[in-house]
Amino acid sequence: MATGRTHRPATRSRGIPEATVARLPLYLRALTALSERSVPTVSSEELAAAAGVNSAKLRKDFSYLGSYGTRGVGYDVEYLVYQISRELGLTQDWPVVIVGIGNLGAALAGYGGFASRGFRVAALIDADPAMTGKPVAGIPVQHSDDLEKIIAEDGVSIGVIATPAGVAQAVCDRLVAAGVTSILNFAPTVLSVPDGVDVRKVDLSIELQILAFHEQRKAGEEPGDEQPAPPQAAAPVAPPVATRTTAEGGRKGPDGDVPAVMPA
Amino acid sequence: MATGRTHRPATRSRGIPEATVARLPLYLRALTALSERSVPTVSSEELAAAAGVNSAKLRKDFSYLGSYGTRGVGYDVEYLVYQISRELGLTQDWPVVIVGIGNLGAALAGYGGFASRGFRVAALIDADPAMTGKPVAGIPVQHSDDLEKIIAEDGVSIGVIATPAGVAQAVCDRLVAAGVTSILNFAPTVLSVPDGVDVRKVDLSIELQILAFHEQRKAGEEPGDEQPAPPQAAAPVAPPVATRTTAEGGRKGPDGDVPAVMPA
């Protein structure tokens, strides 16, 4: 598509595929490493190797951003770092709140990749009064009673949920009500949010299960056990699962993740 | 992204699409919850809502596993739990080693989702002698000198890397040399492994960057319709049940709405 007339990568031809967006951070990381080593230019082949993708894909991805390379030479590292950062919105500073300061929350708070990439931990929040005031990664934990105030004052629009699954939806509701419009959820539960709010999910056990699937394939090349358990007697349809049949979300590229409605 | 070089044109393989495999854990979790509530059967619509996907996709996914439902009725919860578990290889016990017991490693060690789903933390390993012997989540940390021995003795084939990026590749190499064939990498670096070894990556900063991308888009559009910054401080904690629908990326509407990317 985008037939002819592509003379202005300007800042207007949006329409970057989701799969490409998901890889931009990868390229950015590889480029940052090159930049630190003062490498001036890099070819699609080299950069692709550093990012762990193939070069054709990388070139195609970059073509959605514009023509930032030089034929016969490659890409200017600094320039590309800037362009991708801008595309990702990392030239501005994003205040982030982390809710739930257990081991995971603490790990996130101390994660270097945060600060170094346009994100700033605006606050650590926990419901346990015993945690209040305690510094974690150099930042004092605040009590969840103040959540709304903190979000409003700092203009936070991104929230990270690292609480137990049981309270994740409640925390999510409060975050959203307070104005957060992007949520990164580490709790193993499906969050339901209003339209316009973005949720991304990271689930450790899901990743492991996917690995187990492949691992099983490797080990059992021979379909030793195939016969599953016996069927079941049809049971009478049971207690309606309080469905809110309406929605169904869907999007996402690489690995699935999609929010939805939960039965109450 | 899974790196499974799983091409098997050979003997009657069931060839389940990767996208489907990635969703099976989601279904399994939703089904487990239903099972705990003793719900006997569930329809594709209900289960899809609970898992956060749409029902057509769910039915298609299940069709790759076989015909486990009953027309006019739905799916038997217990039976499906068993089938999916078997498909994912969770009917067997997978010993896992976690290398790098910082906050993240500790969080993983204590993560309930592990134990409850066919995984067993066989060992926690750290290079710091001061950590050796110290119990984390009830399991004593072992020194990395013993890594090979531990892997061999327990027949570990899945390893989790939660070390700093700088040593991740070295740890990976040792794991692979010792016999591990599946790796879950939390270090923000690209690991290179020999053919036949699977690597999955979880990177917090990448997820955040993707959120920032969409967040930036939201802020930049606004033809006039969108909930303006809800400056309503102190919002009632009352669950906004009413307007809640399925979450979604900033774009995409209810049903067959035109997806695509919003003209920024």
Added chain:
DNA sequence: TGCTGTGAAAACTTTCACAGCC
């Protein structure tokens, strides 16, 4: 009647391969 299972269409993503510029 209600809901699964599934071909077929549509949408999206990756890969190929080569024209075009340095």
Added chain:
DNA sequence: GGCTGTGAAAGTTTTCACAGCA
């Protein structure tokens, strides 16, 4: 010669829509 940028082909995933069975 070397390498980018990109149409077009190939492959994958999602969605539609309905036949068919309990």
